[in-house]
Amino acid sequence: MAMTTMTKAEREAFLADTHVAVISVAQSGRAPLTVPVWYDYEPGGVVRFVTDESARKTALLRASGRMSLCVQTETPPYKYVSVEGPITIDQPDLERDENQVAYKYLGKQLGDWYLAQVAEMRRNGAFTRPILVSLTPERWLSVDYAKMGA
Numbered sequence: 001m002a003m004t005t006m007t008k009a010e011r012e013a014f015l016a017d018t019h020v021a022v023i024s025v026a027q028s029g030r031a032p033l034t035v036p037v038w039y040d041y042e043p044g045g046v047v048r049f050v051t052d053e054s055a056r057k058t059a060l061l062r063a064s065g066r067m068s069l070c071v072q073t074e075t076p077p078y079k080y081v082s083v084e085g086p087i088t089i090d091q092p093d094l095e096r097d098e099n100q101v102a103y104k105y106l107g108k109q110l111g112d113w114y115l116a117q118v119a120e121m122r123r124n125g126a127f128t129r130p131i132l133v134s135l136t137p138e139r140w141l142s143v144d145y146a147k148m149g150a
Contacts, residue, residue: 006142011081012043014142018104019071021049025060032068033060038105039069040097046134047083050098053129061087061133069135077146085138092132 006014021039024032035057039049047069051058061067067087072080092098098118102111121127 002143004143004145004147006079006081006144009043010144011140011142012041014079014144015041015047015071015081015083016043017071019073020105021047021069021071023049023057023067023069025057025067026064027060033057037069038101040101040104046136048097048132048134050092050094050101050130050132052127053131054127058089058131058133062089067133067135077144077149079144079146080142082141083135083137083139085136087136088134090132090134092130094130097132098130 020036022034022036024034027033033056037049037051039047041047065086066084068082068084070080070082072078099111099115102114105111106114118127122130
């Protein structure tokens with residue numbers, strides 16, 4: 001193991017923290033689609049995020065059945081965790097999968113505003129139907145540059 005590689009417990013704790021994730025999913029004839037998402041993760045579990053049924057990433061996720069996800073720090077000493085694995089697509093529990101994630105990222109007041117905006121977009125047809133994407137981590141990559149000085 002490289003001296004900067006995180007332990008299993010370290011990488012799972014880092015992934016469970018609040019970070020904007022960047023997902024990548026294969027698409028034919030082009031580079032992978034790479035987009036940011038808000039997500040939820042508990043150590044030992046799956047990574048979950050809600051997206052819209054009509055989103056381009058949804059069709060690509062359904063076609064590939066797999067994706068990669070990466071989270072990182074934005075300031076030194078830099079850290080990142082990347083996971084890759086199979087996905088499932090289901091109906092979300094909106095309280096757990098959308099509301100709680102909005103509050104995790106935005107706090108209660110801004111989260112309430114965001115959720116009201118999403119509800120309005122659904123009523124107006126801008127969003128079709130929320131879906132839950134769950135990634136089961138199979139492969140992990142991690143680096144913690146703080147370990148270089150330890």
